[in-house]
Amino acid sequence: MTTVLSKSLLFLHPKSLSVAPTSRFTTMLNPPTAARARLRGVVFDMDGTLIVPAIDFAAMYKAVLGEDEYLRIRAENPSGIDILHHIENWSSDKQHKAYEIIADFERQGLDRLQIMPGAAELCGFLNSKKIRRGLITRNVNDAVELFHERFGMTFSPALSREFRPYKPDPAPLLHICSTWDVDPKEVMMVGDSLKDDVACGKRAGAFTCLLDETGRYDSPEYARVDHKPDYKVSSLTEFHSLLVANFELIP
Numbered sequence: 001m002t003t004v005l006s007k008s009l010l011f012l013h014p015k016s017l018s019v020a021p022t023s024r025f026t027t028m029l030n031p032p033t034a035a036r037a038r039l040r041g042v043v044f045d046m047d048g049t050l051i052v053p054a055i056d057f058a059a060m061y062k063a064v065l066g067e068d069e070y071l072r073i074r075a076e077n078p079s080g081i082d083i084l085h086h087i088e089n090w091s092s093d094k095q096h097k098a099y100e101i102i103a104d105f106e107r108q109g110l111d112r113l114q115i116m117p118g119a120a121e122l123c124g125f126l127n128s129k130k131i132r133r134g135l136i137t138r139n140v141n142d143a144v145e146l147f148h149e150r151f152g153m154t155f156s157p158a159l160s161r162e163f164r165p166y167k168p169d170p171a172p173l174l175h176i177c178s179t180w181d182v183d184p185k186e187v188m189m190v191g192d193s194l195k196d197d198v199a200c201g202k203r204a205g206a207f208t209c210l211l212d213e214t215g216r217y218d219s220p221e222y223a224r225v226d227h228k229p230d231y232k233v234s235s236l237t238e239f240h241s242l243l244v245a246n247f248e249l250i251p
């Protein structure tokens with residue numbers, strides 16, 4: 001049932017029609033120098049990584065911040081806007097309204113929820129190797145539960161933004177590693193956000209992989225960001241190949 005659902009979603013994803021499987025090769029930004037590194041767990045971001053991006057973040061930020069403030073903050077933050085951080089110190093009334101707007105955008109995103117192409121196959125592969133699978137999202141726990149329901153495979157621990165501090169703080173990833181009793185050096189964090197997923201992974205001491213479906217991070221504005229991923233891929237299928245080629249997968 002789940003497989004059928006995932007496959008049907010895969011065919012519904014418009015990008016699956018246009019992206020050739022080897023349109024861009026895996027970029028190894030920091031190739032391992034010694035033998036294949038050991039990997040015992042993979043921690044995934046959810047929105048834009050396991051779920052096809054369905055939230056219009058620019059529209060959400062504009063709705064929360066207002067057009068002028070949005071443009072000002074965007075110019076100051078080339079790697080992306082941390083909206084939760086920006087509203088953290090607002091008055092409770094203003095903050096409440098902001099959270100309502102964000103929740104509304106997130107709900108609309110969930111209505112259109114589609115599993116990312118390659119996700120089911122990748123998780124099946126990790127299962128076959130008995131590799132641990134965790135999830136960290138800045139979305140709410142209800143969204144994580146709905147995702148689990150639709151996807152039919154479990155990520156554990158799965159931490160939502162109710163877990164503080166959230167990404168890009170390394171705390172959620174360190175929490176998962178300690179729950180697993182696995183060294184962060186033997187864990188891979190994969191996600192589509194340089195400022196959240198890669199930053200969180202680097203700060204925790206894990207391997208990091210940036211999922212960049214459209215090549216947007218090739219743009220020069222990202223050249224001066226602090227955190228560089230160890231790997232960059234354009235699809236989860238490519239990520240799957242990267243794991244096979246570069247890592248010794250150990251339960």
Ligand SMILES: [Mg+2]
Pocket residue numbers: 045046047048049191192193
């Ligand atoms: Mg994401």
